[in-house]
Amino acid sequence: MNSVVLALLLATVADPRLKDAERLAAHGELDAARAQYQTIHDELANSGADASAALHYNLGTLALSADDMGPAVRHLLAAARRAPLDDDIRHNLATALTRRADHVEAARQDAFGARLPPGPVTLVLGILLGLLGLLLAARGVLSGRLAVVAGRGLVPVLVATVVAGLAFAVRLAADGAVVAVVMLETEARPQPDKGAGGFTIHPGLTGHVVAEQDGFVRLRLENGVDVWVDHAHTSVVP
Amino acid sequence: MGASRLVMLLLLSTSLALGFAQSARAESALGLRMTASATTVKRGDTFQLDVVLSVNGQDAVDELDLPDLSDFAVLRENESQQASFSMIGGRRAIVVEHRRTFILRATDVGTKQVGEATARLGGTTARAAPITIRVVGTPGKTSTTPADPAAGDAGASAPSGAVADEAATAATATDGTQPGARFGDALPRMFAELRVDKTSAFVGEQITVVGEIYTQVPLGQYPRVPGQKPAGFVCLALDDGLKPQASQRIVQGRSFYVYPVTRDAIFGLKPGSVELDPLEIEVSPSGSFFSRSQDVRVRSATVTIEVKPLPEPAPPDFRADNVGRVELRAAVRPTVVKVGEPFTLVVEVVGWGNTEGFILPQWAGDGSARLFPPTTRRERRDRDGIIAGRIVEETLVQPAKAGRITIAPLVMVVFDPAEGRYVTQQTAPMTVVVGEGQAAATATAPRRQIIAGGARPLALGIDVRHVAAFSLAPFVGGALAIIGAAVGALGRRRRALRDSVAGQRDARRRERAVSATKARASVNVAAAHRLLLDALAERYGDDVRAADSQTLATLLAGRGLGTSAADGVVAAIIAADAARFAPGGAAKAQAVDNLLARLHDVDSVDSVDGVV
Numbered sequence: 145m146n147s148v149v150l151a152l153l154l155a156t157v158a159d160p161r162l163k164d165a166e167r168l169a170a171h172g173e174l175d176a177a178r179a180q181y182q183t184i185h186d187e188l189a190n191s192g193a194d195a196s197a198a199l200h201y202n203l204g205t206l207a208l209s210a211d212d213m214g215p216a217v218r219h220l221l222a223a224a225r226r227a228p229l230d231d232d233i234r235h236n237l238a239t240a241l242t243r244r245a246d247h248v249e250a251a252r253q254d255a256f257g258a259r260l261p262p263g264p265v266t267l268v269l270g271i272l273l274g275l276l277g278l279l280l281a282a283r284g285v286l287s288g289r290l291a292v293v294a295g296r297g298l299v300p301v302l303v304a305t306v307v308a309g310l311a312f313a314v315r316l317a318a319d320g321a322v323v324a325v326v327m328l329e330t331e332a333r334p335q336p337d338k339g340a341g342g343f344t345i346h347p348g349l350t351g352h353v354v355a356e357q358d359g360f361v362r363l364r365l366e367n368g369v370d371v372w373v374d375h376a377h378t379s380v381v382p
Numbered sequence: 383m384g385a386s387r388l389v390m391l392l393l394l395s396t397s398l399a400l401g402f403a404q405s406a407r408a409e410s411a412l413g414l415r416m417t418a419s420a421t422t423v424k425r426g427d428t429f430q431l432d433v434v435l436s437v438n439g440q441d442a443v444d445e446l447d448l449p450d451l452s453d454f455a456v457l458r459e460n461e462s463q464q465a466s467f468s469m470i471g472g473r474r475a476i477v478v479e480h481r482r483t484f485i486l487r488a489t490d491v492g493t494k495q496v497g498e499a500t501a502r503l504g505g506t507t508a509r510a511a512p513i514t515i516r517v518v519g520t521p522g523k524t525s526t527t528p529a530d531p532a533a534g535d536a537g538a539s540a541p542s543g544a545v546a547d548e549a550a551t552a553a554t555a556t557d558g559t560q561p562g563a564r565f566g567d568a569l570p571r572m573f574a575e576l577r578v579d580k581t582s583a584f585v586g587e588q589i590t591v592v593g594e595i596y597t598q599v600p601l602g603q604y605p606r607v608p609g610q611k612p613a614g615f616v617c618l619a620l621d622d623g624l625k626p627q628a629s630q631r632i633v634q635g636r637s638f639y640v641y642p643v644t645r646d647a648i649f650g651l652k653p654g655s656v657e658l659d660p661l662e663i664e665v666s667p668s669g670s671f672f673s674r675s676q677d678v679r680v681r682s683a684t685v686t687i688e689v690k691p692l693p694e695p696a697p698p699d700f701r702a703d704n705v706g707r708v709e710l711r712a713a714v715r716p717t718v719v720k721v722g723e724p725f726t727l728v729v730e731v732v733g734w735g736n737t738e739g740f741i742l743p744q745w746a747g748d749g750s751a752r753l754f755p756p757t758t759r760r761e762r763r764d765r766d767g768i769i770a771g772r773i774v775e776e777t778l779v780q781p782a783k784a785g786r787i788t789i790a791p792l793v794m795v796v797f798d799p800a801e802g803r804y805v806t807q808q809t810a811p812m813t814v815v816v817g818e819g820q821a822a823a824t825a826t827a828p829r830r831q832i833i834a835g836g837a838r839p840l841a842l843g844i845d846v847r848h849v850a851a852f853s854l855a856p857f858v859g860g861a862l863a864i865i866g867a868a869v870g871a872l873g874r875r876r877r878a879l880r881d882s883v884a885g886q887r888d889a890r891r892r893e894r895a896v897s898a899t900k901a902r903a904s905v906n907v908a909a910a911h912r913l914l915l916d917a918l919a920e921r922y923g924d925d926v927r928a929a930d931s932q933t934l935a936t937l938l939a940g941r942g943l944g945t946s947a948a949d950g951v952v953a954a955i956i957a958a959d960a961a962r963f964a965p966g967g968a969a970k971a972q973a974v975d976n977l978l979a980r981l982h983d984v985d986s987v988d989s990v991d992g993v994v
Contacts, residue, residue: 159846169840172757177840184846198844208837226848232838239837263852270855277859277866284870287877312856 159184169206178206195382197226201233208240213348214327214379216240221323221350221381229261245346258318260311269312272305322353324363324378332371336360342371353380412437412503416449416510418496419766423488425519426632428457430766431484433510435501438477443503449512450497454486457629465836483623488517561596561640562633564683569634572597574682576661579767582688585650586705586736587799589687590620590767593644593661595680598636602668604628605643612658614689615648616736622764641665647769649705649736650689658685692797697804699743700795706735710743710794710807714779718815721784724754725814727777729792737762737771743792745777750816751787754778781816788813890920891985898978907962907970910977911955917984918951931956947983954980 165180181203188195204219220237227233279301282294326349333342336357351363351371360372413436420429433448464479488494494517499510561575572595579590591610595601604626611617626642643663650656661682692705711730719725729742737760747753756777763771781787789812798805879885894913901909918926922941929937931952938948954976961973 162844162846166840166842170757172759188846194848194850196845196848198841199846202840202844205837205840232841236837262850266850267852267855270852270857270859273856273859274862277861277863279866280863281866281869281873284873284877286873 165202174206174209178203178210181206195222197223197230197233200226200382201230201236204240205236208236208243211243213240213244213346214325217244217348217350218325218327218379218381221325225258225319225381227261228259240348244348246349256314256318258321260315260318262315262319265308265311265315269305269308272301272308276301276305323350323381324353324361324373325350325381326373326377327379328377330374330377332363332365332373333360334372336362336372338374340372345371345373350381412443412501412506412508414499414501414508414510416496416499416513418513418515421514422516422518425488425491425517428485428487428629429515431486431496431513433482433484433499435480435482435508436477437480437503438475441503443501445500445502447500448482449499449510450495451484451486453490453494453515454496455489456484457487458485458627459483460623460625462623485629488515491517491519493517560633561594561631561638567634569636571599572665572667572678572680574661574663574680576658576682576685578658578685578687581686582690583650584690584705584797584799584802585653585692586703586739586797588647588649588706588735588769591644591646591648591658591685592642593682595641595643595663595665596631596633596638597641597665597667598638599667600628600639601641602666605641605663605665607643607661607663609644609646610648610658612648612656614651614654614656616651616739618647618649618736618738618769620645620647620764620767620769621762622767624767645767647767649739650687653689653691656687656689658687660684693802693804696797697795697806699793699806700797700804701741703736703739703741704794704796705799706733706737706740706796707798707800707805708733708735708740708794708796708807710792710809712789712792712809712812714789714812714814717813718817719781720817721781724778724780727779727789727812729775729777729809731773731794732771733796734765734768734770735796737769737773740773742773742775743794744775745789745792747779748787750781750783750785752780752782754780779814781814784816784818786813786815887920891917894981894985898981902974902978905967905971905974907958907973907977910974910981911958911962914951914955914977914981914984917981921984943984947980951980951984 161180161184165177165184168174168177168180181199185195185199185203188199200219200223204216204223207213207216207219217237217240220233220240223230223233224237276298279294279298283291283298286294326345326347329344329346331342332345333340336359345365349365351365351373353361354364354370355362356375357372359375361375361378362370362372363378364370413434415434415436417432417434418429419431420427423429431449431451435443435446437443460483462481462483464481466477466479494515496513496515498512501508561577562569562573565573575594575596577592577594583589593607593610595605609617609619624645626645628639628641631638631640644661662679663681664677664679666677692702708731711732713728713730715726715728717725727745729744731737731740731742742758744756745753754777756775759774759776761772761774762769779787791811792809794807796805796807797803880889894917897909897913900906901913915927918938922938922943926934926937934955935945935948935952938951939945943951954973958973958977961969964970
């Protein structure tokens with residue numbers, strides 16, 4: 145019980161290190177501020193908690209200011225996953241993608257599901273399901289004019305619920321996609337073999353993880369090309 | 383209906399008005415301008431032409447006609463885009479600037495023209511006027527008088543590791559001298575040049591140093607060397623968007639590939655004569671199918687620079703680092719505060735020169751406020767080979783008492799090397815009105831830190847844990863839907879049952895049960911009698927109402943009630959008739975009980991066979 149109370153307290157009381165990080169950033173000590181945010185992020189990860197979009201945004205933005213493109217793209221993609229409509233996140237993510245050393249032919253296009261805000265989609269689906277339940281109940285229990293009204297409202301609500309359910313499913317599918325970011329300059333190879341010759345890719349390049357084998361991951365890059373990359377040189381977007 | 387139509391009309395008119403406003407804004411914010419780095423050039427020289435298109439908003443222009451450049455050779459062309467954001471009337475406005483840069487070479491002597499450029503967006507057309515370029519020089523001849531014919535061709539065919547014998551010539555290659563001039567007619571096939579834009583400059587004045595490799599055969603890989611770092615100079619690599627890229631140039635009638643390898647701005651720190659180290663580099667010409675390439679080491683001549691002292695006497699407010707041309711601005715935000723509530727004094731300098739070293743004027747305070755250490759932001763915006771930028775210094779000021787704080791004019795004295803004189807920049811005095819109140823707690827609140835490079839600032843006061851919002855909503859909604867469906871189904875079933883024959887009979891049975899309770903309470907024999915007859919008529923036919931006692935027993939028994947039950951019913955009716963007219967209440971109560979007991983029996987019959 146005490147641990148639950150403590151956890152609740154910790155969750156509600158602002159972490160003083162956040163204020164420190166903000167002060168450091170305000171004084172231009174961006175590296176120190178980044179280290180502070182990173183410590184908080186690592187602690188959250190170790191405790192199994194998920195870091196917020198804002199924390200990922202700050203980490204990504206600070207990495208961007210240091211031209212550390214791998215972490216910048218990874219954190220900003222993670223932030224965009226949590227808050228796809230946030231203008232600041234979208235702007236800094238676009239800036240980071242533009243600044244990468246590798247300019248792939250196809251511009252990065254978010255899947256439709258990835259652009260749907262998870263909170264509102266979930267809420268709308270819940271509300272529509274609830275409304276559907278109420279209408280079904282009213283149609284069965286009420287009589288006369290009220291029952292007719294409930295029956296007429298049932299069809300549009302049912303259609304809206306189906307659409308919301310589809311959106312929810314698409315959003316879930318987008319969340320399930322495993323995207324990895326190249327963190328270190330490395331070779332992209334045609335085979336999962338260190339001897340296979342390839343071409344050099346640079347931090348910040350992203351791709352969908354298609355397969356894993358012998359310490360390599362097979363990435364489908366943004367331009368559709370499949371390559372094998374050393375697993376240690378990539379990191380999956382949380 | 384009328385009200386909804388009115389609302390629709392209002393919405394329609396508002397959206398139309400907004401649409402027109404947007405379109406008017408888009409149309410009024412199309413701009414096109416064209417600038418050339420020089421309007422008089424020598425034949426064979428290169429110059430830069432910028433075509434800048436500004437669009438308010440993110441619409442693409444419908445049409446863009448670039449200028450006619452047929453009078454010039456286009457050596458290089460690149461595009462860039464920059465967006466700037468501002469808040470106008472509480473809304474975010476975006477201005478996108480598309481810049482197309484051409485590096486042109488004047489090939490023929492005479493008066494040439496860069497043609498008109500036009501752009502069209504919607505109904506608006508923007509035009510950039512043509513630019514006239516005067517090309518001077520001798521027609522048809524590009525070579526110049528050799529500076530030192532003694533210099534040999536050693537660099538051109540030297541094997542790997544050999545050093546071209548060029549250093550001894552000590553010729554100065556500046557803008558006024560053609561490349562390779564020190565070799566005279568014996569121009570090697572490959573040589574290095576170190577060019578400076580001026581050989582004499584004031585302390586703190588920019589000197590641009592460019593290292594180039596001239597070669598008649600293309601190189602196998604682009605040569606890389608570190609920039610100039612001469613002692614006694616501040617050295618900055620130029621970052622004006624011009625990327626090192628090979629071009630072709632005619633020198634003494636021969637075609638050379640020119641590889642710019644370094645491009646630096648240096649600023650002298652003290653007066654004196656300084657000799658820049660020559661550019662020395664080993665380059666690899668690309669081989670061919672028939673011959674293998676051999677590395678060649680080339681070396682430029684040394685360059686001597688004369689750094690002149692600044693004119694004396696310098697004004698009292700002059701700081702030695704402030705050499706260049708600047709514009710000084712200052713502002714306070716907000717101008718009305720309460721005691722303890724901070725305001726920000728922003729001092730901004732925009733200009734060219736060694737912006738990394740500029741020292742901005744500071745306000746020392748007047749004792750009525752607390753000054754926090756200023757934060758300084760320096761942004762480089764090099765243009766056309768000139769180090770330029772913007773420096774913003776923000777000082778947080780926390781007033782300690784009510785009244786007015788007057789910030790005296792800030793003065794910055796700068797030596798302008800182009801004009802060769804000291805220039806004083808001064809801001810207007812600024813006043814902040816401080817009212818009574820307590821807001822000290824906000825004095826140390828951090829502000830959003832601006833991140834360089836076009837990125838948006840950090841988020842402040844954040845929650846570090848991600849909470850999946852409304853994650854239970856679909857489950858709750860789903861449960862409600864299931865419950866609702868179940869309740870609805872149940873309701874429909876009950877209604878269907880109620881509407882059926884059996885349901886109606888049950889309903890009447892329940893009504894009779896209620897009436898029976900009332901009849902028993904009021905000892906109403908007639909009512910109890912009527913209820914029993916109703917029940918019998920419903921189940922066994924209406925004719926039972928009119929039957930006498932003997933006939934009734936036969937009828938009921940014949941229609942399935944059962945003989946004993948039928949006899950019991952008849953006996954109860956006879957007893958009730960007797961009790962109705964008898965004196966005393968006890969017999970009536972007994973009769974009512976009997977009648978209702980028979981009623982209960984009749985209503986409890988499950989099937990038509992009359993089993994009770």
